[in-house]
Amino acid sequence: MTTLKEVCERICLPNPMKRKVLELAGEIEERTTESLSAALYDPSSWENGVKEIAGVLGEDPDGTKMLTFMLLRAVASHKEYEKRGISERIFTDTMKFCTRFIEEHYKLYGTYAFTWAWWFPRQISLREFRIGALEYEMIEQEDEKLINIHIPADADLGRESLRKSYEEARGFFAEFYPEYGQSEMVCDSWLLSPVLTKLLPENSNILGFQKVFGLTHVDHSNDSSIRWVYGRTDIPIHELPEHTSLQKKIKTYLLKGGSIGAAKGRLHEDPWKG
Numbered sequence: 001m002t003t004l005k006e007v008c009e010r011i012c013l014p015n016p017m018k019r020k021v022l023e024l025a026g027e028i029e030e031r032t033t034e035s036l037s038a039a040l041y042d043p044s045s046w047e048n049g050v051k052e053i054a055g056v057l058g059e060d061p062d063g064t065k066m067l068t069f070m071l072l073r074a075v076a077s078h079k080e081y082e083k084r085g086i087s088e089r090i091f092t093d094t095m096k097f098c099t100r101f102i103e104e105h106y107k108l109y110g111t112y113a114f115t116w117a118w119w120f121p122r123q124i125s126l127r128e129f130r131i132g133a134l135e136y137e138m139i140e141q142e143d144e145k146l147i148n149i150h151i152p153a154d155a156d157l158g159r160e161s162l163r164k165s166y167e168e169a170r171g172f173f174a175e176f177y178p179e180y181g182q183s184e185m186v187c188d189s190w191l192l193s194p195v196l197t198k199l200l201p202e203n204s205n206i207l208g209f210q211k212v213f214g215l216t217h218v219d220h221s222n223d224s225s226i227r228w229v230y231g232r233t234d235i236p237i238h239e240l241p242e243h244t245s246l247q248k249k250i251k252t253y254l255l256k257g258g259s260i261g262a263a264k265g266r267l268h269e270d271p272w273k274g
Contacts, residue, residue: 213265
């Protein structure tokens with residue numbers, strides 16, 4: 001049986017956080033109740049469920065109590081992975097999302113912390129999986145089953161990497177969740193913003209990512225790009241870093257009063273046609 005320590009090691013949890021998690025595990029397990037955990041498996045209960053868990057756990061300035069609680073549930077989720085026959089690679093890649101954000105927090109603030117408890121139920125409830133470069137979440141909108149694509153910060157957006165991810169995802173859902181086997185894949189992201197066509201070269205991987213989607217809605221006021229490009233939203237525009245060409249171009253555009261925005265789109269039925 002997979003243990004909490006093994007999960008921490010598989011997802012490469014930073015040692016300071018791993019030590020805290022393993023120390024807290026006994027205490028958290030004692031407090032864990034079926035009623036608290038149950039909320040993590042119903043999307044309509046996620047928000048309130050996480051708040052209720054936080055209330056029971058008490059003061060938790062760096063989020064390690066919540067992380068411990070969630071990783072204990074991830075251990076339970078691993079049993080479901082095994083039962084369904086889903087690969088260890090997909091389990092590990094999927095659960096590594098928390099490590100990615102813990103490390104990002106350290107890079108930005110110089111301390112380790114976990115602040116993404118609100119997102120973890122997706123992975124614990126086996127509704128979202130990382131398959132290759134991208135993450136895929138099973139959702140329902142207006143009685144339509146859809147697969148929502150999320151783009152991790154470390155995703156390889158090269159053409160071949162994306163093609164492989166989409167193809168593997170199609171095979172994955174057809175095999176393990178056939179009710180989603182033919183579902184349309186959708187995406188809502190700043191990476192789909194039409195404004196980026198003005199700022200990036202034609203051979204940009206971001207523009208390559210865009211080309212396989214048909215846009216269904218554009219939100220010109222969305223400013224989520226600042227969070228994902230610069231890491232934080234509390235920096236005045238004129239002080240935004242310029243470490244990459246993308247940061248430089250977006251900063252220049254923002255200083256001129258522009259807005260990057262975001263867009264929703266649906267993956268073309270045959271993304272690689274032509």
